Amino acid sequence: MRSFDAVIIGGGFFGCYVALSLRRAFSSVAVVEREPDLLTRASYVNQARVHNGYHYPRSLMTALRSRVNFPRFCEEFGDCVETGFTKLYAIARESKVTAMQFERFCHNIGARIDSAPPRCRALFDSTLIEEVFVVRECAFNAVKLRARLKALLTDAGVEVLCGTSVRRVAQGNDGDSLDLELVDGRLSAGHVFNCTYSQTNTILRQSGLPLLPLKHELCEQPLLVPPPPLAKLGVTVIDGPFFSTMPFPARGLHSLHHVRYTPHHFWLDQEEYRDPEDNIRSARKRSRYPYMIRDIARFVPVLERATYVESLWEMKTVLPQNEIDDGRPILLRRDHGLRNLTVVLGAKIDNIYDVIDTMDKTLGLPGYSRQREPSAEALGVHQPRQGEN
Numbered sequence: 001m002r003s004f005d006a007v008i009i010g011g012g013f014f015g016c017y018v019a020l021s022l023r024r025a026f027s028s029v030a031v032v033e034r035e036p037d038l039l040t041r042a043s044y045v046n047q048a049r050v051h052n053g054y055h056y057p058r059s060l061m062t063a064l065r066s067r068v069n070f071p072r073f074c075e076e077f078g079d080c081v082e083t084g085f086t087k088l089y090a091i092a093r094e095s096k097v098t099a100m101q102f103e104r105f106c107h108n109i110g111a112r113i114d115s116a117p118p119r120c121r122a123l124f125d126s127t128l129i130e131e132v133f134v135v136r137e138c139a140f141n142a143v144k145l146r147a148r149l150k151a152l153l154t155d156a157g158v159e160v161l162c163g164t165s166v167r168r169v170a171q172g173n174d175g176d177s178l179d180l181e182l183v184d185g186r187l188s189a190g191h192v193f194n195c196t197y198s199q200t201n202t203i204l205r206q207s208g209l210p211l212l213p214l215k216h217e218l219c220e221q222p223l224l225v226p227p228p229p230l231a232k233l234g235v236t237v238i239d240g241p242f243f244s245t246m247p248f249p250a251r252g253l254h255s256l257h258h259v260r261y262t263p264h265h266f267w268l269d270q271e272e273y274r275d276p277e278d279n280i281r282s283a284r285k286r287s288r289y290p291y292m293i294r295d296i297a298r299f300v301p302v303l304e305r306a307t308y309v310e311s312l313w314e315m316k317t318v319l320p321q322n323e324i325d326d327g328r329p330i331l332l333r334r335d336h337g338l339r340n341l342t343v344v345l346g347a348k349i350d351n352i353y354d355v356i357d358t359m360d361k362t363l364g365l366p367g368y369s370r371q372r373e374p375s376a377e378a379l380g381v382h383q384p385r386q387g388e389n
């Protein structure tokens with residue numbers, strides 16, 4: 001049985017970055033990934049938005065953490081980030097926030113916001129859209145991110161075992177180490193990190209450990225060729241049952257997300273357990289693109305001229321307590337059911353820095369990233385004076 005100081009289950013963005021971080025503390029680290037390659041699942045199938053706070057007017061904490069992490073991600077992975085487009089946020093008249101509230105919120109979190117020029121406003125139906133703003137948001141290229149992480153892992157001497165599936169984790173005989181049962185063998189580790197995102201509870205269940213309260217959504221993400229006026233634009237209409245279309249740099253296309261139609265179905269693990277992998281494999285994947293585009297074209301009529309290419313499908317896993325405010329905190333549980341087993345759930349890409357900072361503090365493990373947290377002052381976050389509300 002091969003033995004490592006630390007084994008990370010899951011070679012998505014989080015598992016790879018956590019492995020790099022752990023390599024600072026441990027001499028032998030391995031990433032075990034079920035798929036034939038790294039970053040092929042949720043780290044590839046997503047809207048590629050590098051969040052900068054704008055998306056979260058109902059969750060100040062998530063907005064502020066995004067503000068802090070956006071410059072860190074863009075600095076560290078600048079060559080994997082696409083910035084050559086203009087990002088518009090439009091406030092629907094039936095939005096949960098008004099344009100004035102949104103502007104004030106952006107001011108408070110120090111996020112730059114400008115009134116959109118007339119040629120951009122002209123793309124929207126003004127009877128449904130109250131206001132249109134230009135914001136600073138970008139998109140990451142998951143293929144470039146994969147190549148970059150592979151190179152970093154190789155340089156750091158992290159062993160990557162692709163095409164290897166972990167079935168269960170158990171405490172070793174010494175009561176400290178952990179044994180991993182693979183589909184075709186075994187490994188032993190001083191520490192194990194469960195970074196499997198939608199499969200987090202599957203591993204826990206197969207190991208006879210307590211499940212975490214998670215919500216799973218089967219998501220359809222259409223890819224399209226945008227009509228020429230939208231080629232260099234990303235559009236997000238908030239806040240409620242609205243939509244977003246953004247460049248998807250990994251394919252040179254645009255992705256589409258519609259709050260009502262993207263999730264085909266969902267369930268909560270604490271109400272009924274289902275294996276997300278079985279679910280995505282067996283689901284009848286009948287595209288809802290026609291419904292999405294019909295609704296979206298009411299707001300941005302030119303989108304009717306988009307060309308549908310295909311839909312990508314993936315499970316989205318979130319913490320159900322953020323249903324109302326749409327917040328996206330991280331989850332990090334150490335010693336979850338077994339000594340030295342840590343569970344990590346990132347929720348969105350830029351949250352990696354919150355994971356690493358938390359690992360630093362709670363596990364006493366040195367952080368990998370040199371991208372230090374910028375101060376509130378540097379970010380322009382509004383700090384109320386005494387008596388101001």
Ligand SMILES: Cc1cc2nc3c(=O)[nH]c(=O)nc-3n(C[C@H](O)[C@H](O)[C@H](O)COP(=O)(O)OP(=O)(O)OC[C@H]3O[C@@H](n4cnc5c(N)ncnc54)[C@H](O)[C@@H]3O)c2cc1C
Pocket residue numbers: 009010011012013014015032033034035038039040041042043044045046047048049050051164165166167195196197198199203219220221314315316317345346347348349350
């Ligand atoms: C439709 C959609 C849109 C999204 N949009 C955005 C967005 O615009 N911006 C943003 O920041 N975030 C977005 N997210 C969230 C983001 O995708 C995730 O937070 C992030 O990718 C999670 O990374 P991860 O490494 O934890 O998961 P993954 O990339 O899924 O990695 C987990 C890995 O674990 C592996 N694995 C599972 N079980 C086993 C096993 N038993 N043995 C070995 N390996 C195993 C899987 O094969 C997988 O590669 C979106 C998510 C979805 C689904």
